[in-house]
Amino acid sequence: MKRVNKSLMNIEQKLKSSAELIQDTLLNHIHQLINTPEPLKKAMSYSLSAGGKRIRPFLVLEVAKAVSGDEAIIDKALYAACAIEYIHTYSLIHDDLPAMDNDDYRRGKLTNHKVFGEALAILAGDALLTQAFGLLSQMAKQNLIEPKIAIELIDDLVHFAGAQGMVGGQVADIEAEQGDTTFEQLQFIQQHKTSDLIICSVLAGGRIAEANETQLKHLYTFARNIGLAFQIQDDILDVIGDEVKLGKATNSDVNNEKVTYPYFIGLEESKQLVIKLTDEAKSAIEFAQLKDASTLIALADYLVHREY
Amino acid sequence: MKRVNKSLMNIEQKLKSSAELIQDTLLNHIHQLINTPEPLKKAMSYSLSAGGKRIRPFLVLEVAKAVSGDEAIIDKALYAACAIEYIHTYSLIHDDLPAMDNDDYRRGKLTNHKVFGEALAILAGDALLTQAFGLLSQMAKQNLIEPKIAIELIDDLVHFAGAQGMVGGQVADIEAEQGDTTFEQLQFIQQHKTSDLIICSVLAGGRIAEANETQLKHLYTFARNIGLAFQIQDDILDVIGDEVKLGKATNSDVNNEKVTYPYFIGLEESKQLVIKLTDEAKSAIEFAQLKDASTLIALADYLVHREY
Numbered sequence: 001m002k003r004v005n006k007s008l009m010n011i012e013q014k015l016k017s018s019a020e021l022i023q024d025t026l027l028n029h030i031h032q033l034i035n036t037p038e039p040l041k042k043a044m045s046y047s048l049s050a051g052g053k054r055i056r057p058f059l060v061l062e063v064a065k066a067v068s069g070d071e072a073i074i075d076k077a078l079y080a081a082c083a084i085e086y087i088h089t090y091s092l093i094h095d096d097l098p099a100m101d102n103d104d105y106r107r108g109k110l111t112n113h114k115v116f117g118e119a120l121a122i123l124a125g126d127a128l129l130t131q132a133f134g135l136l137s138q139m140a141k142q143n144l145i146e147p148k149i150a151i152e153l154i155d156d157l158v159h160f161a162g163a164q165g166m167v168g169g170q171v172a173d174i175e176a177e178q179g180d181t182t183f184e185q186l187q188f189i190q191q192h193k194t195s196d197l198i199i200c201s202v203l204a205g206g207r208i209a210e211a212n213e214t215q216l217k218h219l220y221t222f223a224r225n226i227g228l229a230f231q232i233q234d235d236i237l238d239v240i241g242d243e244v245k246l247g248k249a250t251n252s253d254v255n256n257e258k259v260t261y262p263y264f265i266g267l268e269e270s271k272q273l274v275i276k277l278t279d280e281a282k283s284a285i286e287f288a289q290l291k292d293a294s295t296l297i298a299l300a301d302y303l304v305h306r307e308y
Numbered sequence: 309m310k311r312v313n314k315s316l317m318n319i320e321q322k323l324k325s326s327a328e329l330i331q332d333t334l335l336n337h338i339h340q341l342i343n344t345p346e347p348l349k350k351a352m353s354y355s356l357s358a359g360g361k362r363i364r365p366f367l368v369l370e371v372a373k374a375v376s377g378d379e380a381i382i383d384k385a386l387y388a389a390c391a392i393e394y395i396h397t398y399s400l401i402h403d404d405l406p407a408m409d410n411d412d413y414r415r416g417k418l419t420n421h422k423v424f425g426e427a428l429a430i431l432a433g434d435a436l437l438t439q440a441f442g443l444l445s446q447m448a449k450q451n452l453i454e455p456k457i458a459i460e461l462i463d464d465l466v467h468f469a470g471a472q473g474m475v476g477g478q479v480a481d482i483e484a485e486q487g488d489t490t491f492e493q494l495q496f497i498q499q500h501k502t503s504d505l506i507i508c509s510v511l512a513g514g515r516i517a518e519a520n521e522t523q524l525k526h527l528y529t530f531a532r533n534i535g536l537a538f539q540i541q542d543d544i545l546d547v548i549g550d551e552v553k554l555g556k557a558t559n560s561d562v563n564n565e566k567v568t569y570p571y572f573i574g575l576e577e578s579k580q581l582v583i584k585l586t587d588e589a590k591s592a593i594e595f596a597q598l599k600d601a602s603t604l605i606a607l608a609d610y611l612v613h614r615e616y
Contacts, residue, residue, distance in 0.1 A: 036471045040479040044471070094434060099405075099426030118407030119482050122430065126402060127471040129434060133441045134466035140459045147455035151448045154462060158442035163344045163352070163435040171348040174427050 011298040018061060019054040026082050029135065043116040043124035044131075047089050050107055055230075055303075056088055056201040057081030062295045063205025063219060069291030073209055076144040080153055080204040083135040087161045088197060090128035093121055095170065132157065145208060152207050160200035169193035181259045195227030211288075218288035222296070225281035229274045230303050235260035236270050237307065278304040319606040326369060327362040334390050337443065351424040351432035352439075355397050358415055363538075363611075364396055364509040365389030370603045371513025371527060377599030381517055384452040388461055388512040391443040395469045396505060398436035401429055403478065440465065453516060460515050468508035477501035489567045503535030519596075526596035530604070533589035537582045538611050543568035544578050545615065586612045 026048045030041050060081035064073045096103040096111040097118060103111050113121035133154060140150035159165055169192025176185050202223035206216050239262050261270045281300045285293045334356045338349050368389040372381045404411040404419040405426060411419050421429035441462060448458035467473055477500025484493050510531035514524050547570050569578045589608045593601045 033471050036476050037479045037483065039483060040471055040476060090434075094430055097430065099430060120479065122402055122405065122407060123475050123479050123482075125434075126398075126437065127475045129437055130466055130470035130475065133462055134470060137459050137463040137466060140456075141463055147459045148448075150459055151445050151455045154441055155445040155449055158438055158445060162438035162442060163341050163348055167431055167435045167438065168344050168348060171345045171428065171431050174431075175345065175347060 011295070011302045014062075014295065015053055015055070015058055015302075018058045019051070021078075022054045022057045022081060022085060023049065023051075025078050026085055029082060029131070033131075039116070039120060040124060040127060043112060043120045044128055046115060047093050047112050047124065048085070048128075050089075050092075050109055052107060054085065055299075056197055057085045058299070059198065059201040059223070060084060060205045060208075062299065063202050064209045065205075066290040066292050066296050067206055067209035067211045067215065070209075076139065077205060077208050079135045079139045079144065080208060081201075083132040083153075083157065084197060084201050084204065086128040086132035086135070087157065087166070090125040090132075091161075091166060091170070093125040093128070097121060100174070132161075149207055149210070153204055156200050156203050156207075160196040165192055165196040165200075169196065176259070183264045186259055186261070186264065190228065190231045194231045195224055198227035198230065199223040215288045215290070218284045221284035222281045222288070222300075225277040225284065226300055226303055229277040229281065229300075232261045232270050232274050232277070233304060233306065235262055236267065236274070239267055274304050319603070319610045322370075322603065323361055323363070323366055323610075326366045327359070329386075330362045330365045330389060330393060331357065331359075333386050334393055337390060337439070341439075347424070347428060348432060348435060351420060351428045352436055354423060355401050355420050355432065356393070356436075358397075358400075358417055360415060362393065363607075364505055365393045366607070367506065367509040367531070368392060368513045368516075370607065371510050372517045373513075374598040374600050374604050375514055375517035375519045375523065378517075384447065385513060385516050387443045387447045387452065388516060389509075391440040391461075391465065392505060392509050392512065394436040394440035394443070395465065395474070398433040398440075399469075399474060399478070401433040401436070405429060408482070457515055457518070461512055464508050464511050464515075468504040473500055473504040473508075477504065484567070491572045494567055494569070494572065498536065498539045502539045503532055506535035506538065507531040523596045523598070526592045529592035530589045530596070530608075533585040533592065534608055534611055537585040537589065537608075540569045540578050540582050540585070541612060541614065543570055544575065544582070547575055582612050 027045055030045050030048065033041060058081075061074055061077050064077040065071060092106060093112045095101050096106060097113055104114050105111060111121075112124060116124065136150055136153050136157065139145050139153070140147040145153075161167065169189050172185065173189045173193060176189060181189075199220060202219050203216060206219045211219065238260065261273070265273070278300050282297055285296050285300070290296070335353055338353050338356065341349060366389075369382055369385050372385040373379060400414060401420045403409050404414060405421055412422050413419060419429075420432060424432065444458055444461050444465065447453050447461070448455040453461075469475065477497050480493065481497045481501060484497060489497075507528060510527050511524060514527045519527065546568065569581070573581070586608050590605055593604050593608070598604070
C-alpha cells in the first residue's frame, strides 16, 4: 500500500509538470497564428488556459514514451497532444453554451460565452476544432512523422471526435435528457462522450511511436477500460460528493433522477466495476509489451484512487 | 455576344448537373455513417440538401478536370468537393444561429436551428466540420491519392477555413458590426469569409490533379479574383435588388449603413472592378496552361453576368 501511495504521488507530480508543458505549448500555437483577429485568439486562449488535469494530452505523451522508450519523442507527440486538448476544449466551450448545458462557470472561471459572448464562443470552438487538424497536418509538413501516419492520426481524430464519436455521444446525451434513459443509452453516451477521446489519445501516442498492430490492439483495450473507469469514478465521486455536501443517503441520485452507473447498478457494484476495469486495463498494458509501462500502470491506479 | 450567351447557358447546365451529383454524394456519405444517432444524421442531411449553386465543389471538380484533362478524375475529386461543401454548410448553420445572424430562413427553407433546435444545430455544424477532414483522410486511406497530397489538402483546408481564414473572417465581421467599418476591414472580411474557401476549392482541384507549383500559383490568382468578383457582384445585386424591391435610389444602401463595395466606391466603379477582376482571373487561367480551360473561363464569365 505504501508503494501504491508513492507511485500515486509520483504520477500526480508527473501530471502536474506535463500539464504545465502542455499549457505553454497550447498557448504558443495560438500566439503563432498570424493574420488572425485578436478577439478570436483571446477567446481561444482563455479556454485553453482554464487548466484541468490534462489527462488526454498526458496519455498521448506517455504512451509514445512507453512504446518507444525514448523521452525525445515528446517533441513530436506534443503536437498531437495539443490537437486532442484543442478538441476537448472546443467541446467544453460548445457544451457550456446556453442552448446546451447553459453553464456560467467551469473550474471556477466564467465560461467562454460569459466572457466573450455567445457568437465569439461558438467561433472560438469552431476555430479550435479546425486548428486541431492543422496541428496534425503540420506534423507531416514539418517531417516529424510520415504523411501516412499523420493520415492515421487525422482519421482517428475524425472517428473518435466526430459524428461517430464524441459529437454523436453529445447528441445522444441531449436526446436522452428529453426522456427516460436506458442503461444501454447511458453506456453509449459515456462511451462516446468520454471514452472515445481517451482512446484517440492513447492510439495517437502509439501511432507516433510506430507501435505494431498487436500493441495498438492492446492499447485500445487499455484506453477503453480506463476511459470507462474514469467516467464511473466520476459518477461515484458525484454521489459521494452529494452525500458530503447534502448529507443525503447514498442513493440520493435516484431521487434526483441523475442517470449514472451508481443509479443503475448501485454504488458498491460501481466501485467493484472500476477496480475490475482498471485491472483489465493494466493486463492489456502487460500484453502490449511496451518498453516502459510503469507510468501507464501508475496512471490507471491513480484514476481509480483519485478523490476529485 | 451570342457566343457568350451560349457558353453561359452551357455553364448553367453544367452547374446544375454537377449540383445534382454533389448533392447525391453529400447525402450518401452521411447515410453511410454507422453508429451515429439518427437525429444528428437528419440535421446534417437537412442542411446539406438545402441546395444552392454549389460553386465551391464545382470548382474542385472542374479544376481537377482542367488540369488533368481527364473526366475520370471526378471519382477522386468528389471527396474533396464534398469536404468543402461540408465546411460551407457548417458555416451557414452556425452563422444562422440566434447568437450570430439569427436567421429563420435560408433559401426559402427554415434554418437548421428552427427545425432541430439550437443544440442540435450547433452539434450538426461541429459534426460536418469534423467529417470534412474525414473525407480528405479517406482519400489517402482508400489509395485515391498519395498521403502527402492528402496532407496538403488538409493543411489548406485548415488554413482557409480556420482561424486564419473563414472563421477569422466571420469574427472580423461580428466585430465590425459593433462599430464603424473601414474599407480595409471590409476587404479583410470579404477575403476571409468568402474568397478563402473558393481559393481552397481551386487549390484542392489542382492538387488532386497534381498541378505543378507554377500552375498552383496561377490557379491561386484565378481563385482570388473570382472570389472577390463573386462577392462584389453579390453586393451589386443586393443594391439593384433593393432598388427593384424598395423603389429606392441606387445609393439607398448608404442610408441603410450596409457596408459593401458599392457603399465605399460606388455602384459604377464596383461594376468596373468586377469586370477587371474577371479579366485578371481569365488571364491567370491562360498563364496556367491547363489541358482544357474552357469551363473555368466560362465560369468566370458566368459569375460576372449572373443576375442572382
